[in-house]
Amino acid sequence: MEVVQLRDEFIKLGQALKLAGLVESGVEAKIVIQDGQVKLNGNVETQRGKKLYDGDVVEYNNQQFTIKANN
Known part of the structure; x- marks a missing residue:
């Protein structure tokens, strides 16, 4: 499963x-x-x-990723 690393306390969906590369733009x-x-x-x-x-x-789209804190 792909991981998206947090740089701050949270990230918006x-x-x-x-960041995970599942969409091309904010509009998408x-x-x-x-x-x-x-x-979610x-x-x-x-x-x-x-x-x-x-x-x-x-x-x-049949893909998953998890959010991980930067520890």
């Missing part, structure tokens, strides 16, 4: 999708999130600005 992230295509910890998430923290798991 749209930014995380871009907004569309797929609002369309209900993204799951197993549940559909429709808020692009949802804050993700260490241990959260995101799934989109």
Whole structure:
């Protein structure tokens, strides 16, 4: 499973999708999130600005990544 490293306390869902390389732009992230295509910890998430923290798991387009703190 791919890992997205946190540089701060949290990262927003749209930014995380871009960093993981699952979308090309913020506009694309907004569309797929609002369309209900993204799951956060197993549940559909429709808020692009949802804050993700260490241990959260995101799934989109049959791919998953996890959020890890920089310890």
